[in-house]
Amino acid sequence: MKAIVKTSRARGADYRDMEVPVINKDELLIRVTAASISSGDLALYNWTDPAFTPPSLPFIFGQDFCGEVVETGSLAKGFEKGDFVSVESHIFCGTCGQCRNDQRHICQDLRVIGRDIPGGLAEYAAVPARCSWKHTDDTLKDVGAVMGPFGSSVHAILAEDIVGKTVVISGCAPQGLFAAGIAKAGGARKVIALDASLYRRRLALKMGAATAIDPTAKDCLQKIAKVCGAEGADAVVEMSGAADSVELCLKALRPGGRFVAFGLPVTNLSIDYAGDIVRRGIRLEGISGREIFRSWYK
Ligand SMILES: [Zn+2]
Structure with missing residues (x-):
């Protein structure tokens, strides 16, 4: 089968022939019909993740994908050939x-x-049955390869009731854009999107944001207050991981507001811990991945 693989511990990837995987008893063999490219995949491609050690080379990567079940292990109950599944990575x-x-x-x-075991940037992938999500109809087939990252945005936004709340979403890469749409559909009163890219701000407006603001603008906090009220936003979902944005977003929250930490900063933060979190009663919640499988049902 054809696959996209890491062949060296350096930037890049190869497109080459690999053996079709042999499944274990608790696995499914999936004929991959679509795959998306995650930030984790990019880190492997660019070789910028020092924590990553491929189990062996060549290594097939690809964390988010979907496809048709073509073989089931003897212990993979609840699945049969022909099922269409998305993969929980x-x-x-x-x-x-x-x-x-x-x-x-x-x-x-x-x-x-796609990191610890071979992934889905290939014609076939072996996946534990417990990490497979069976679609019951074709309505989500076209977006089957983004169910995982979409689920993480669902988790970030809907971990707490947002109906009638003002929600700031910091960072409008795909998962931030998903978050804007989920917040709007989930009943948020106002969604405020932050991103330095005009292109992404425009996409955020299309996804349901009431306003989209450049976080590097000097009057960003005033602009947020104009939408949320002077007390600040009810919730902030920080998805960019940019240190400046984390600090800005803490100040954009109202006292008692919820700060959702989602993005992964690569530099140290300079936070007024006492002033911005403790004394203002901010509730801090780290979100890593999606709830398996509660977020998928949502
Ligand atoms: Zn465990």
Whole structure:
């Protein structure tokens, strides 16, 4: 089969022939029909993730994909040939404390498809059945390869009630744009999108944001206050990971507001911990991945 693989511990990838994977008893063999490119895939391609050590080379990457089941392992119950599935890239152990407490997305022994085992940038992929989401009809087939990243945005926005709330979304890459649409559809009173890119701000408006603001503008906080009121926003979902944006977003929140930490800063933050979080009663919530599979049902 054809696959996109890492062949060296350096930037780049190769398109080459690989063996069709042999499945374990608890796995499905999936004929991949679509794959999307995640930030994790880009980090592997660009070789910018120092924590990544491929199990072996050549290594097939690709974390988010969907396709048709063509073979089922003897222990892969609930699936049959011809099923159309999207893949949850996070492989949870099922036995640790978090897994036993309905927090499989932050499993203590979490592994990632396309990072710890071969991924979906190939004609076929072997996937644990417990990480497969069976579509019941064709309505989401065209977006089957983005169900995972979309689910993370669902988790970030809908972890708490947002009906009637003002929500700032910082960072309008695909998951931020998903978040804008989810917040709007989920009943937020006003969605305020922040991104330095005019192109992305325009997309955010199309996705349902009431306004889109350049976070590098000196009067950004005043512009947010104009929409939310002087007290600030009810919730901020920080998806950019930019240090400046994290600091800005903390100040954009009203006292008692909810700060959703989603983006991953690569530099140290300079936060007024006492002034911006403790004394203002800010509720801080880290979001990593999506709830398996609660976010998928949402
Ligand atoms: Zn676990």
